[in-house]
Amino acid sequence: MSRFGRLGVLIRKEFERVLRDRTLVAFLIVPPALQLLIFGYALRPQAEYIPLGVVDEMKTGRSRDLVSAFTQSRAFALHGSYADAGGLADGVRRGDVSAGLVIPPTYERDLQQGRARVQVLVDGVNSYNAGLAQGYAALILANYDRTLAPAPAGGAPTNVISFAYNPGLISAWFFVPGVIGTLLMIVGSLASAVNAIREKAEGTLEQLLMTPAAAWEVTLSKIVPLSILFLGVLVLVLTVARLAFALPMRGSLPLYFAIAAVYIVGGVSLGLLLSTLARTRVQAILMGLFINLPLMMLSGALAPVESMPPFWQAVSLFDPLRHFAQVTRGLLIRGAGLDVLWPNVLALAAFSALLIVVSSARYRSQLS
Amino acid sequence: MNPGRVWTQARKEWTLFRRDRLTVALAFVLPLATLLIFGLAIRLEAKNVAVAVQDLDRTPFSRAYVAGLGESITFAVVRPSADPLAALHAGRAKASVVIPPGTERLLRRGYDAPIGVYIDGTDVVNAELIRNGLEGLAAASVPGRRPPVSADVRVWFNPGRKESLFIVTGVIAIVLGVFPPLLSAIAMVRDKEEGTIVTAYASRLTAAEFIAGKALAYLGVATAEWCAVVAVAMLVWRLGFAGDPTPLLVTTPFYLLAAIMLGLFVGSRVSTQAAAVQGVGPVNAMLTILLSGFMYPVSNIPWPLSLISYVVPAHYYIEVTRDAYVRGTGWPGVWYAPLALAALILLFFAGAWQSMRRMQLSR
Numbered sequence: 001m002s003r004f005g006r007l008g009v010l011i012r013k014e015f016e017r018v019l020r021d022r023t024l025v026a027f028l029i030v031p032p033a034l035q036l037l038i039f040g041y042a043l044r045p046q047a048e049y050i051p052l053g054v055v056d057e058m059k060t061g062r063s064r065d066l067v068s069a070f071t072q073s074r075a076f077a078l079h080g081s082y083a084d085a086g087g088l089a090d091g092v093r094r095g096d097v098s099a100g101l102v103i104p105p106t107y108e109r110d111l112q113q114g115r116a117r118v119q120v121l122v123d124g125v126n127s128y129n130a131g132l133a134q135g136y137a138a139l140i141l142a143n144y145d146r147t148l149a150p151a152p153a154g155g156a157p158t159n160v161i162s163f164a165y166n167p168g169l170i171s172a173w174f175f176v177p178g179v180i181g182t183l184l185m186i187v188g189s190l191a192s193a194v195n196a197i198r199e200k201a202e203g204t205l206e207q208l209l210m211t212p213a214a215a216w217e218v219t220l221s222k223i224v225p226l227s228i229l230f231l232g233v234l235v236l237v238l239t240v241a242r243l244a245f246a247l248p249m250r251g252s253l254p255l256y257f258a259i260a261a262v263y264i265v266g267g268v269s270l271g272l273l274l275s276t277l278a279r280t281r282v283q284a285i286l287m288g289l290f291i292n293l294p295l296m297m298l299s300g301a302l303a304p305v306e307s308m309p310p311f312w313q314a315v316s317l318f319d320p321l322r323h324f325a326q327v328t329r330g331l332l333i334r335g336a337g338l339d340v341l342w343p344n345v346l347a348l349a350a351f352s353a354l355l356i357v358v359s360s361a362r363y364r365s366q367l368s
Numbered sequence: 369m370n371p372g373r374v375w376t377q378a379r380k381e382w383t384l385f386r387r388d389r390l391t392v393a394l395a396f397v398l399p400l401a402t403l404l405i406f407g408l409a410i411r412l413e414a415k416n417v418a419v420a421v422q423d424l425d426r427t428p429f430s431r432a433y434v435a436g437l438g439e440s441i442t443f444a445v446v447r448p449s450a451d452p453l454a455a456l457h458a459g460r461a462k463a464s465v466v467i468p469p470g471t472e473r474l475l476r477r478g479y480d481a482p483i484g485v486y487i488d489g490t491d492v493v494n495a496e497l498i499r500n501g502l503e504g505l506a507a508a509s510v511p512g513r514r515p516p517v518s519a520d521v522r523v524w525f526n527p528g529r530k531e532s533l534f535i536v537t538g539v540i541a542i543v544l545g546v547f548p549p550l551l552s553a554i555a556m557v558r559d560k561e562e563g564t565i566v567t568a569y570a571s572r573l574t575a576a577e578f579i580a581g582k583a584l585a586y587l588g589v590a591t592a593e594w595c596a597v598v599a600v601a602m603l604v605w606r607l608g609f610a611g612d613p614t615p616l617l618v619t620t621p622f623y624l625l626a627a628i629m630l631g632l633f634v635g636s637r638v639s640t641q642a643a644a645v646q647g648v649g650p651v652n653a654m655l656t657i658l659l660s661g662f663m664y665p666v667s668n669i670p671w672p673l674s675l676i677s678y679v680v681p682a683h684y685y686i687e688v689t690r691d692a693y694v695r696g697t698g699w700p701g702v703w704y705a706p707l708a709l710a711a712l713i714l715l716f717f718a719g720a721w722q723s724m725r726r727m728q729l730s731r
Contacts, residue, residue, distance in 0.1 A: 044668035124526030128412040135500025145515040166489030312409035
């Protein structure tokens with residue numbers, strides 16, 4: 001039998017073995033699709049309808065104007081009126097409201113003199129949302145000022161803002177690419193680790209040793225079928241993302257699948273590596289989880305890489321998931337091609353090559 | 369339920385746990401390493417956002433405007449490209465600002481002058497922060513204008529808006545919601561897989577005592593983990609109690625027990641360790657991290673998905689840790705947390721008990 005004929009047989013055998021394990025197949029398909037849906041709908045970073053408490057000590061048309069300027073925006077929603085600042089403070093402390101607006105009793109008189117001051121309180125526990133709330137309050141006031149003020153001496157610079165690639169700022173378009181990469185890495189490495197360890201436990205590994213197949217052929221036959229299966233999972237989750245979130249696919253899909261294949265092979269090899277380090281499946285999964293959680297958090301899949309401290313941004317360069325998330329966002333959402341994404345693709349190729357070499361070396365030493 | 373038998377079962381479980389050195393090491397190393405990595409690395413608010421500025425006006429006004437951009441801590445000015453969208457396309461910048469020629473002249477004549485702003489909407493987490501920052505800058509750059517209404521802004525509880533306070537208090541809840549259930553799920557399935565559960569059936573031990581004994585043993589393990597995690601967090605990030613510490617101290621056992629009970633529940637339902645670990649591991653970790661309000665507010669989750677977040681124990685405990693270390697309101701703010709966690713404990717216990725009870729019919 002020719003070399004490639006033998007490899008083909010091994011791969012087919014492995015394919016059948018994987019597909020026979022119904023729980024494994026269910027584990028490969030159901031959770032990724034479900035999690036993609038849940039997180040695509042559930043994750044929203046924007047601060048919308050921040051609960052606002054108001055202390056209006058003026059209670060005239062002018063002061064109510066200002067309150068409605070706040071509540072008309074999507075940013076704040078009126079949640080309660082308080083008699084005095086003390087009541088508002090209690091509301092913020094209990095968590096009933098997370099922002100407050102205090103209009104002093106002298107508001108109208110001050111306004112006529114052109115120097116009214118109001119107080120804006122922001123709950124700083126969620127510091128990110130507090131920053132957004134601060135920004136919104138400033139914007140609302142600036143716009144309100146513009147409607148009040150007689151034309152100033154000069155004109156004002158006015159930003160004409162457009163959000164490129166995602167004009168509606170649909171959060172799923174940010175999170176779904178991240179979740180896709182995360183799921184492929186977690187499920188890919190765990191499934192391949194579990195699969196390889198089962199072979200060790202069942203003793204079928206010894207049977208493989210007796211065949212004329214070379215070690216590299218056995219290793220490859222472990223990696224290829226699962227990788228093909230995960231490309232299928234990718235098709236599934238992309239379809240779900242397309243149907244549920246109208247995820248744009250602006251770049252070349254064949255290119256995307258080619259890059260994804262490189263990434264998936266890396267994930268499957270990582271699982272194979274884990275299987276050689278662990279003695280039991282539980283240990284393999286624990287190790288896999290422990291590796292995958294930081295990979296996920298450092299990748300920018302859930303929070304942008306740019307927000308991390310510089311040191312950790314540098315560390316994240318060694319995270320394949322970061323590169324894959326960048327490829328997914330760049331290629332699908334921005335429609336970028338290899339001319340832009342080549343550093344990420346190169347990094348992914350390097351990781352996968354390294355993981356294949358290391359894992360097959362360890363796997364081989366286990367075989368012989 | 370016989371307390372003596374529960375205690376004996378707990379001691380047996382504790383001995384088993386202690387004997388597996390690798391698991392003991394993992395039980396402490398994994399949570400602490402996760403705490404450090406997450407606590408140090410995760411931040412939401414971007415600083416030094418790359419903005420490509422194309423100054424086609426080249427006047428004192430436009431130069432002052434660009435300088436203002438560079439001075440703000442939110443932005444860092446990078447080299448523009450001929451096409452403002454090209455910098456975004458290449459991922460070199462998160463926003464492009466174009467100051468058209470004649471801007472200063474327009475302003476001097478008393479007209480509003482448009483400034484082109486393109487923000488990369490791919491990054492929805494920062495898109496609005498960038499917008500707010502640029503709008504604020506534009507408002508501040510109006511020459512010689514004093515707004516009729518201005519605001520004193522005060523940020524409460526966390527005046528410097530230190531993000532570490534928000535993230536680390538969340539990570540404490542996350543690691544204790546992720547790792548203890550793993551251990552308890554493995555412990556629950558181990559007996560089944562190794563067949564030693566038969567001895568439990570043969571003994572006078574009831575299903576409830578069996579579960580309670582395991583829960584008690586792992587409550588000890590989780591409490592030790594909690595002490596380690598909180599001590600490291602308080603040392604590294606200088607967390608200090610903002611107010612009454614009793615809500616935290618009272619709620620913690622409820623939380624740890626709820627997490628352990630979740631593991632026992634899943635463990636009782638599946639037959640192999642691998643399945644248990646898969647169920648409690650990745651799935652629980654993703655739910656705990658993403659639907660607990662750790663990064664993004666629970667209030668943003670639309671119905672009916674928001675219902676899931678009510679059975680995620682970390683959802684309640686995060687409120688308590690953030691209150692204890694940042695807000696300091698105490699019981700009036702978080703009185704419901706131990707009650708909700710107690711309800712979850714009962715729910716998970718009932719689920720585990722039901723499937724264990726079925727297996728004990730041979731009595």
